[in-house]
Amino acid sequence: MSIRLLKHAFIENYAEPCWFNTPSTLKDTYDVVIIGAGGHGLACAHYLAQDHGITNVAVLDASYLGGGNTGRNTTIIRSNYLTPEGVRFYDASIQLFKDLSSDLETNIFYSERGHYTLAHSSATLRTARWRAEVNKHLGIKSEVVGTDEISRGCPELQIDCGGSHAIEGALFHAPGAVARHDAVAWGYAKSASARGIEIHQHTPVIGLEKDSEGVSAVVTSKGIIKTRNVLSAVAGHTPTVTGMLNIKSPIEIFPLQACVTEPIKPWLDTIIVSGSLHLYISQSSRGELVMGATLDPMELHSRRSTLGFVTSLCDQILDLFPFLSGVKINRQWGGMADMTPDFAPIMGTSPVKGFYIDAGWGTWGFKATPISGKTMASTIVNGVNDPLIRSFNLSRFGDFDLVGEKGAAAVGH
Amino acid sequence: MNYFDFPVIGRRSIDEFTIGDDTLPEPSVLGNVQSTGNWVFDRESTPRKTTEYWFHSSSQLWFIVERNTETDEIFSAETLNG
Numbered sequence: 001m002s003i004r005l006l007k008h009a010f011i012e013n014y015a016e017p018c019w020f021n022t023p024s025t026l027k028d029t030y031d032v033v034i035i036g037a038g039g040h041g042l043a044c045a046h047y048l049a050q051d052h053g054i055t056n057v058a059v060l061d062a063s064y065l066g067g068g069n070t071g072r073n074t075t076i077i078r079s080n081y082l083t084p085e086g087v088r089f090y091d092a093s094i095q096l097f098k099d100l101s102s103d104l105e106t107n108i109f110y111s112e113r114g115h116y117t118l119a120h121s122s123a124t125l126r127t128a129r130w131r132a133e134v135n136k137h138l139g140i141k142s143e144v145v146g147t148d149e150i151s152r153g154c155p156e157l158q159i160d161c162g163g164s165h166a167i168e169g170a171l172f173h174a175p176g177a178v179a180r181h182d183a184v185a186w187g188y189a190k191s192a193s194a195r196g197i198e199i200h201q202h203t204p205v206i207g208l209e210k211d212s213e214g215v216s217a218v219v220t221s222k223g224i225i226k227t228r229n230v231l232s233a234v235a236g237h238t239p240t241v242t243g244m245l246n247i248k249s250p251i252e253i254f255p256l257q258a259c260v261t262e263p264i265k266p267w268l269d270t271i272i273v274s275g276s277l278h279l280y281i282s283q284s285s286r287g288e289l290v291m292g293a294t295l296d297p298m299e300l301h302s303r304r305s306t307l308g309f310v311t312s313l314c315d316q317i318l319d320l321f322p323f324l325s326g327v328k329i330n331r332q333w334g335g336m337a338d339m340t341p342d343f344a345p346i347m348g349t350s351p352v353k354g355f356y357i358d359a360g361w362g363t364w365g366f367k368a369t370p371i372s373g374k375t376m377a378s379t380i381v382n383g384v385n386d387p388l389i390r391s392f393n394l395s396r397f398g399d400f401d402l403v404g405e406k407g408a409a410a411v412g413h
Numbered sequence: 414m415n416y417f418d419f420p421v422i423g424r425r426s427i428d429e430f431t432i433g434d435d436t437l438p439e440p441s442v443l444g445n446v447q448s449t450g451n452w453v454f455d456r457e458s459t460p461r462k463t464t465e466y467w468f469h470s471s472s473q474l475w476f477i478v479e480r481n482t483e484t485d486e487i488f489s490a491e492t493l494n495g
């Protein structure tokens with residue numbers, strides 16, 4: 001055992017720099033209370049302090065920091081969406097991601113890989129062309145490529161795909177990237193904390209109160225906090241939290257699972273997605289193959305993982321990469337995806353004044369972490385929705401004004 | 414894998430079904446656009462016991478299934494229309 005560890009054990013307030021503070025008691029009141037210390041809640045805290053100088057803020061989490069979907073996702077970052085509002089929003093996030101390591105003084109291992117969405121039919125190829133045209137129009141690098149180019153980009157890929165569903169082409173998105181999910185959450189926590197924002201782990205919110213002026217208090221397991229500004233950034237727990245104020249939404253929670261193989265020599269330097277086969281795969285900087293599929297087919301409020309998921313995923317992966325048949329699966333896990341009917345998020349103001357929602361992140365919200373934090377911070381400070389998120393408001397469902405992102409988000413996270 | 418004893422078709426894996434939504438009663442009047450939109454889209458997705466429409470494609474039968482959305486336990490299954 002190292003001397004350093006021993007010191008930790010015996011000295012109560014051992015002075016070593018910490019990533020973030022762990023205050024033992026809550027104050028009676030804060031300017032802003034953020035529910036959920038996932039990437040989104042922590043990013044909002046950071047931008048409240050950095051962009052607006054607001055630091056009398058508490059971030060509360062029922063469990064541990066980054067233990068929700070933030071720590072469970074497969075970290076694909078891209079902006080090749082289908083709707084102009086989606087493309088603009090996710091591109092703004094990529095721009096923030098690129099400088100995030102230096103902004104947060106934390107290496108988030110941002111790694112640009114290129115991203116192929118395979119098409120196994122002419123119908124899929126047609127959607128790919130549509131997406132490429134929308135993307136190019138908005139200045140995003142995105143193009144339809146043929147099988148020769150796919151083979152050059154990923155020589156190991158079996159183009160005939162086991163025979164029954166040969167690959168016909170792909171949408172290629174050069175800016176497609178991966179990053180280290182925990183580092184993003186911890187980096188934002190470190191920065192927010194250094195500016196005086198309090199992070200309270202293991203502090204579940206169990207109730208919300210309102211009066212004639214709007215939201216008025218947050219009830220937690222450790223006491224009641226008075227505040228006029230509350231952000232709910234709880235992903236898979238959104239219906240429970242919005243239910244505390246009787247706010248209804250179309251969000252439904254579905255399980256999303258993923259797994260990694262044992263580490264192997266680096267051979268895959270790009271990201272491969274197949275909507276038709278319901279799978280995606282990339283290789284982490286540790287050498288593990290990170291793989292996932294589409295949602296489980298029924299609503300579920302649990303992070304359980306199943307054998308059926310791994311067996312059917314591996315079955316499909318082997319059609320693309322038969323040589324992986326001897327590689328072992330090391331870990332598998334599940335998260336709770338907060339799905340919306342149009343595969344776009346729900347962001348901004350709510351029917352209760354001062355209560356803001358950042359949710360509906362389903363299977364695609366990791367890539368949005370920086371821009372969600374930034375736009376939610378400006379929305380809270382100004383009390384009106386940031387221009388970049390106006391189309392994502394909860395009110396769009398009552399108005400039948402949906403966003404139509406399904407074609408670009410159904411499997412490719 | 415999760416199996417359950419269904420009426421008519423017997424013991425089946427739940428993977429054989431397409432799972433629909435909660436069996437929400439249709440309102441007698443839908444009213445304005447806003448309340449129609451809310452009825453169409455809004456859901457009650459919290460951990461609970463609920464009943465859902467399940468479709469079994471190979472037999473073309475619809476079922477009403479009672480399920481716990483936190484533990485995934487199935488309590489009962491009945492064919493739609495008895």
Ligand SMILES: Cc1cc2nc3c(=O)[nH]c(=O)nc-3n(C[C@H](O)[C@H](O)[C@H](O)COP(=O)(O)OP(=O)(O)OC[C@H]3O[C@@H](n4cnc5c(N)ncnc54)[C@H](O)[C@@H]3O)c2cc1C
Nearest residue numbers: 036038039040062068069070073074076205335365366367
């Ligand atoms: C398997 C999987 C793969 C994915 N892959 C990708 C991908 O490749 N690319 C991508 O962009 N996205 C992906 N996603 C989606 C992405 O992970 C999420 O959209 C994103 O991480 C959401 O972040 P968040 O901060 O909003 O939520 P979370 O990280 O889930 O944080 C919410 C926090 O709220 C806390 N909380 C809940 N209830 C309460 C309460 N009552 N009181 C206090 N705290 C509470 C929870 O403990 C949790 O820590 C994937 C998701 C999964 C599950």
